[in-house]
Amino acid sequence: MSSRWISTLTVPLFFIGSHCSIIFLLFPRAVLHTTKYGHWEPAIMYMLIELILMVILLKGLNKAGNMDYADLLLPLGRWVSSALLLPLILYILLIGIMAIRGFAELMIIVFVVRSPLISILILLCFITLLGSSIGPRGILRASTLLSFLHFPALLFALLGCTVNARFTNIYPLVNTSFDFMQHLEFLVPLFSICPFILLGMLPPVIKVQMKPLLITMIPLTLLYVVIIYIPMLIFGVNAATLMNFPLVTSIDTVNLTWSIFNRISLFYAVALLAFVLLITSYALWASSVLVHKMMPGWKESYIRPILCLLVCVASAMIPNWSSYVKIYTTDIWFRLSIFLIIPIAVYLRGGFIQRAYRKKVFKNDA
Template sequence: MIFRLNSILTIPLFFFGAHCSIIFLLFPRAMLHTTKFGHWEPTLLIMLIELVLLVLLLKGLNKAGDLDYADLFLPLGRWISTVLLLPLILYLLLIGIMGIRGFAELMIIVFVLRSPLYAILILLCLIIYLGSSIGARGILRASTLLSLIHLPALFFALAGCKINSRFENIFPFLNTSFDFMKHGKFLVPLFSICPFLLLGMLSPVRKVQMKPILLTLVPLTVVYMAIVYIPILVYGVNAASLMNYPLVTSIDSVNITWTIFNRVAIFYAVALLAFVMLICSFVLWSSAVLVRKMVPAWKELYIRPVLCLLIFVVALLIPNWNEYLKIYTNDIWFRLYIYLSIPVSVYIRGGIIQRKGRKKGLKNVS
């Protein structure tokens, strides 16, 4: 019974943790800039977009069987597979780059104010390299354990913000103008749904069931709403929208004297470290697998160190937080291409494979 429960929860916990690694640092600020009030509306729209893309992807994967992106697209030929896989690999690496660079910034703020950036990045890259070396199964097992340990700490840090919250700051609650759609501002926070792409690398490792993943979107939506409205409730929308780290600042303002640590933000930072390292380890492993399958002559043993070095160098080249934020606003069209092309291609390719399998089965019967 316990083993079956663990197998059912593994993928949803990984999916939930992957989102946590992305949204807690960047999503509140990005969403606060989409509109002046009624922030739940663009947040809900983003979750609906992820729902549609997720259903497309999972239906395609279920039709195709135990295949990952490379196994699905490489039979289509060199040019088509390159057009689909190469941007995907680059985007997966971008997730790793932005993940460790963003958390390095958080570490400097919360833990080690005077430590050089390169030293922090070397440490983080070493951790994700070691994490990627244990493979997808090991990362999934680690995600289950770390989720059970760190999610309560993360939720404790969020709940602590209630002390400084003022409920009247939530108003006005409705935004009937839908200005965020007119100007396309909600496209920037769409970076937060990128973890759904990782499910396409799990099919050969463990079957991804649609129902548990879709159910996971319910608590995820609650978390999305909470991390947007916590800075609003604590500081008000005008003050919160001016902050670079609205959620971190809100958590850091909490003073609970009976905790082990003086700063509740330490709970938040430690929990976030676990999830960032998990997703970065997984994208490094995934990128190496895709590159090896695209170029079989290259050995994965050498691919992973090279890709890890690439992540370190590019992350180090991002000079400051403002340049870091520009990347998320400038890669919108690249991101949209990945979000649309991969799920749609997987769905079409899965349908073709399923039809071929049925025809083959009918021939064998006859």
């Protein structure tokens, strides 16, 4: 019974961990720039958008059976499949690049102020390569273990921020005009919903059930809202908007005299490290599988190190935090095209496969 319970939680925990690796560093800053008040409104909208796209994707995957993106789309022909899969591979690699580069910046702030960036990137990429080599089942098992170990630490760091919170800063609470939807800044935080794309590589590995993931969206939505409001409650909207790392700075202001650690930001950073390594390892594995299925003559054991080197070089080529933030504002349309085209293509392809299977069964019965 317990093993069945754990297996049911595996994908939801991986899904939550993937979000945690992305949203804690840049998401609060991005949302704070979308509107001057009522920040919970865009946060919930992002979750609704992800929910809709995830349902479309999962319905397509369920119709197709135990197939990943490559198995689904490669039969469409060389040109069509390449037009769909190559941008998808690039985007999955981009998820890894941005996760590693963003956390390297956090490590310099919290842990190792004087360490060169390149050495941190090489270390993180090496661990990512090792993580991807254990395969998808190993990564999913690790995600379950890491979730049980690090979610409490992450929640402890967030709850510790309530010590310095001024709850009057939460007002005004509602933005009835929804004017934030008229600006391009509203689209920038949509990078935070990318984990739903990663679900498309799981069907051959583990059954992806829709109901647990739908339930998972409830705590995720609460988490999205909480990490936006923590900097606002501590510093106020105007001050929090000016910060590069509003959430990290908020956590760093907390001083708990009874704690054996001087800074509870250590809990936050260690937990975030686990989730970043989780998603980058998975992204490296997923992209190498897609490349291998597109090019069967290339060995997957060679593809992973090459892609890992590509991730490391691309991460090192981002010179500073300003350039890092700028990437999220310049890749908006590429990101949105992936979010829209891939789920729709999977849904249509899954429906076609399901109808073809039903016709075959009907013919055999007749």
